[in-house]
Amino acid sequence: MNFNQFNLDSRLLASIRRAGYLTPTPIQEQAIPAALAGRDLIGTAQTGTGKTAAFVLPILQRLLDGPRRRARALIITPTRELAEQIHGVICDLGTGTGLRSATIYGGVGITPQTEALRRGTEILVACPGRLLDHLGQGNARLDEIEILVLDEGDRMLDMGFLPDVRRILKHVPAQRQTMLFSATFPVEIEQLARQSLRNPERIAIGLSRPVHTVEHALYPVSKHLKTKLLLRLLEQTRTDSVLIFTRTRHRAHSLAKKIERAGYKVTSLHSDRTQGQRQTALNGFKSGKFQIMVATDIAARGLDVDSISHVINYDMPDTADAYIHRIGRTGRAERTGDAFTLVTPDDHDMLRELEKIMKQRLPLLTLEDFDYDAPAPVVEPTRIQPRRGMRPNRSFEPRRPATAHMRHK
Ligand code: AMP
DSSP states (O other): OOGGGGOOOHHHHHHHHHHTOOSOOHHHHHHHHHHHTTOOEEEEOOTTSSHHHHHHHHHHHHHHSSOSSSOOEEEEOSOHHHHHHHHHHHHHHTTTSOOOEEEEOSSSOSHHHHHHHHHOOSEEEEOHHHHHHHHHTTOOOOTTOOEEEEOSHHHHHHTTOHHHHHHHHTTSOSSSEEEEEOSSOOHHHHHHHHHHOSSOEEEESSTTOOOTTEEEEEEEOOGGGHHHHHHHHHHHBOOSEEEEEOSSHHHHHHHHHHHHHTTOOEEEEOTTSOHHHHHHHHHHHHHTSOSEEEEOHHHHTTOOOTTEEEEEESSOOSSHHHHHHHHTTSSOTTOOEEEEEEEOGGGHHHHHHHHHHHTSOOOBOOOTTOOTTOOOOTTOGGGOOOGGGSTTSGGGSOSSOTTSSOOBO
């Protein structure tokens, strides 16, 4: 299968070549022909599968014909970072078509967005809240939308955006093509699909299973030794870019400081930072200025950064789904990556659920020269972990040596 078979415009084929895509990914193979035929789609695909191009290419192809300077395609996505990322893919793949794309999201000035809307743009990539503001102020009109994409449906649900999405749907013509993408399908998303799509074709790629190019490893450790172990892992592992996840923005901030003190170039991405700071962090991470980025789930949702060699879960994610989304940041497309997770005795239940969903036991590794029995600082007696929580527990026994898939310097 190659891209020529889709009968795409030669300008699109040229930008596909420029982007370095040789063959369509499985979701592109299935979604592109259906979308080009005008079908509604439900795509079960996580990021890292090539899903953005799977909906962007059919949109660009369709918009080549017909009126310009009017909003004809609307992509709704939960976070600003994702909006920028999708906009970037549109700009790359749409080079030479003369089509325009604008991003609409909160946390930045409204005027430049209003001006872009007034000038006329064919594609809008929007987060729900700010788009509603523009609709309320009469800056945006959606009555000529032909294609609607609802991206990361489950995350929009988690973030409480579904009521806003429903409000937006009222402004969009009923006669349209709709594509809904979601990694999981809770009842609310199924309901939204029933209400907003017509006879959709369902395409499922890697449903709640991580991309195969990622190797997983669990590192059991007491809570109070997490940072020490992390620093040791960073020291002993040959890495390109490393993305580290923490549970809260406060932990992201303080961990980044500790890593910095250990001599690394590190930045952080979380919702306490302004949009400008986030963009600087992201650009610095993408360019390699910062080798390490510490992030929370929401901030890092769907990030598309090439060459992330390692995702490290400093804190175990709250759900198996979150784990899959996090590790989707590495091993993207045909690259390989490692996913390390620090596991404390408190994480047992989550670990069991994760292994059930992934249908595999994940290897437990220990570092040979690490003092797992170092006591917790006495100044914080409440944090001391019982030592027996560590290795004597059967399921915390390492199943293969630490060197098995770590690339030591
Ligand atoms: P996405 O799932 O849309 O976030 O895409 C994940 C990554 O795969 C991005 O870095 C894309 O540039 C890349 N990608 C998308 N389609 C292809 C393709 N057909 N061949 C190679 N890489 C691709």
